[in-house]
Amino acid sequence: MTSKNIGLSRRPKKGTKKFAAAVLDLLRQQYPDAGPRLVFSNPYQALVATILSAQTTDEQVNRVTPALFAKYPDVKALAEADPADVEEIIKSVGLYKSKAAHLVAAAQKILSDYQGKVPADFDSLLSLPGVGRKTANVVLYNAFGKPGLGVDTHVHRVANRIGLCETKNPEGTEKRLKEVIPEEKWGEAHHLLIFHGRRCCRARKPECTFCPLLDICNNHREAE
Ligand code: SF4
Numbered sequence: 001m002t003s004k005n006i007g008l009s010r011r012p013k014k015g016t017k018k019f020a021a022a023v024l025d026l027l028r029q030q031y032p033d034a035g036p037r038l039v040f041s042n043p044y045q046a047l048v049a050t051i052l053s054a055q056t057t058d059e060q061v062n063r064v065t066p067a068l069f070a071k072y073p074d075v076k077a078l079a080e081a082d083p084a085d086v087e088e089i090i091k092s093v094g095l096y097k098s099k100a101a102h103l104v105a106a107a108q109k110i111l112s113d114y115q116g117k118v119p120a121d122f123d124s125l126l127s128l129p130g131v132g133r134k135t136a137n138v139v140l141y142n143a144f145g146k147p148g149l150g151v152d153t154h155v156h157r158v159a160n161r162i163g164l165c166e167t168k169n170p171e172g173t174e175k176r177l178k179e180v181i182p183e184e185k186w187g188e189a190h191h192l193l194i195f196h197g198r199r200c201c202r203a204r205k206p207e208c209t210f211c212p213l214l215d216i217c218n219n220h221r222e223a224e
Helices: 017-030 043-052 058-071 075-079 083-090 096-113 122-126 133-144 153-162 170-180 183-199 218-222
Strands: none
Touching (some): 017 170, 043 058, 043 096, 043 133, 058 083, 083 096, 122 133, 133 170, 153 183, 153 218, 170 183
């Protein structure tokens, strides 16, 4: 389905709230299955899986987390772990040495500063080793159902191509997207843009011909 099918012959102005709503409507129809691909069953597991997912596919993370969670079932167990043992379990994941160190350090901080419970607010999450803005946003939404709009390189690229924003870095994109997308849709928007970036609007060869956003995409309109 394209924008023509749902009566968008009068294109909303790019970068506006109306434009963002139209984009999300189209993506929602295209990707009804959009959502987390990481496997987790509580905030602790969501945090660990999300830290592991940086610059690695979700599938790779899902391959190592069953063994990791079996050996370290909670924050306390991970806080007491030897990072070298964690490395051994996650070594098929990119950047595994620094991730192992971050996981253990994050668990230690949660134990000492947050009574062993993964904090459910943005600033506290951001204070944990290995947790940047993207991870904090993703954990907020995926683990706690709170508004969070994680922006990685996919979301940054896709949002700028479409015309949702004109920004130079993921932080600027996060700020702008949060202005034009209602808070209750932040998490959904993250997943929809990720799906679109993976399945259609890829970095090297975007599949514009088959794209549901073809008629309203800024990238395509500039080429007209
Ligand atoms: S038309 Fe092309 S550049 Fe625009 S969102 Fe679709 S795939 Fe990406």
